[in-house]
Amino acid sequence: MSFLRPPAGPTAATFLDLPAGSPGGSVELFLDLYTGDQPLIPARAFMLAPTGPPARLPAGLELLSVPGKCLEGPAFGHYVAVLRKALTAALDASRIDVLHLQHLAFGATPALIRALPTHPRIVLLHGTDLLFAETHRDQLQILRETARAADAIVAPTGAMADRLLRLAPQTDRRKITHIPWGIPDQLLTTPPLRPPRTSMSHLRLLYAGRLTAEKGAEALVKSLAPIHGVELSIAAPRAQFHALAPLLKRSGVRARYLGWLRRPQLWKAFTEHDALVMPSTTLEAMGLVALEAQACGLPVLYQPVPGLSEALAASGVATDFTHTTALAREIDRLRTAPGLLPTLRQAGYTNAARYPLSATAEALDDLGRQLA
Structure with missing residues (x-):
């Protein structure tokens, strides 16, 4: 069995507002796709700086020192504003082709949209988006706003797309595309x-x-x-x-x-x-x-x-x-x-074997080319 590495596609800006070193499948997928000496998807990839000394960082991962991560209320609005400011300072808009938004909710998504407001937007849907939107009013609002603003919403399974549509029934179904997540080849x-x-x-x-x-x-x-x-x-x-x-x-x-x-x-x-x-x-x-x-x-x-x-x-x-x-x-x-x-x-x-990571990266690249 062999897998071909997809050719370099559009350069993405992407941000996961979790501290580097955080556990979870969405973190591993993020690092698999966007970091390393030869990332599968060319990107400026950001996470939050941890409070303590970070563990070994993969090549290509950049850290933003922004405190105050939260989910609701006026503090959440302030947190997003500070994130946007940090991203605006770090990114050269002319060198970015597409946004890869890692979640429909949380602070990184609105911050990245506001930092680069004219770039095409691909959203990757994860389970925590839906779970937190069900229990936090502000996150539900962000989820619905992001679904409207997105050019494409990537759901790894049909069940995830169905759950999203129950939370945000006004979402344009034509935006939703099915791209399964993958594991390292x-x-x-x-x-x-x-x-x-x-x-x-x-x-x-x-x-x-x-x-x-x-x-x-x-x-x-x-x-x-x-x-x-x-x-x-x-x-x-x-x-x-x-x-x-x-x-x-x-x-x-x-x-x-x-x-x-x-x-x-x-x-x-x-x-x-x-x-x-x-x-x-x-x-x-x-x-x-x-x-x-x-x-x-x-x-x-x-x-x-x-x-x-x-x-x-x-x-x-x-x-x-x-x-x-x-x-x-x-x-x-x-x-x-x-x-x-x-x-x-x-x-x-x-x-x-149905889910090589290279196939995920190639499908995301193809989607980016269509939008960029």
Whole structure:
């Protein structure tokens, strides 16, 4: 299998107003597309400067020192104004062809539009846009304004587009285009080796990602508590794992904490477990961690929420993490059914191979060329 790197397209200005080093699939996708020695999409790419010393920054990532990130009220308007001022100072409008707006909501999107008001606008839709717009009035207003102002809205799944249209029903549907997110091509061409599994006396489960409420870790822990024959490992931000620790203790679930792993470390961890668990409660834009796990030969046990069920479908095992009986049944089946895990590994890899990152970049480049 080989993938061609798309030719350099229009130069984008893009900004994710999260501190560099923040966890999350949208952050990884952002860094994959716009940073590195040879970025897939030529760009001026910005994030916020962290409060402490930043970890190693990828080539091409620029930091803006703008405090006061918030979501609502007069302080939000002030935050956007300061962001716009910083972007105006940093960018030469004549060297930018198109805006890649990383979210329909949050501060970076209106700030970048106001800094470069005449440039074509492509918006990339993520799950957090929709979740925060549902719970914060100012974010809903920004989402609707951005949907009107956008030249194109990129949704990775049909479920995400449907959710957007429920929140912003006046959105011109012709603006919405379906471009799936992708995973690094090298993970598909040269996945890490999986060591042989000699005993299936227990099933090694891995949870990987943030431990925020919509990710469903609480339901996972409660449902796992009475189930025997499993080992749970958690790769998550340290502070979030510590916040989960009291529930783990009360439930009697022993979890091995792996830390917040860098990408190659996470890929290696995939090869050392038997299934990835994704108990998300609400929606996933696409579930990139699940696709990366599949590329590494790790079957996925998932809650069939919008976005995730579309990206995985029958290539993973859908279950209900809120019901111990249903979860126990699937875990027992994974552990005892002859040939099931190898079959799921092959189905998972076939599914993941549909989503090379180079295809995402090429589609975004093509869209930019049409608009620039």
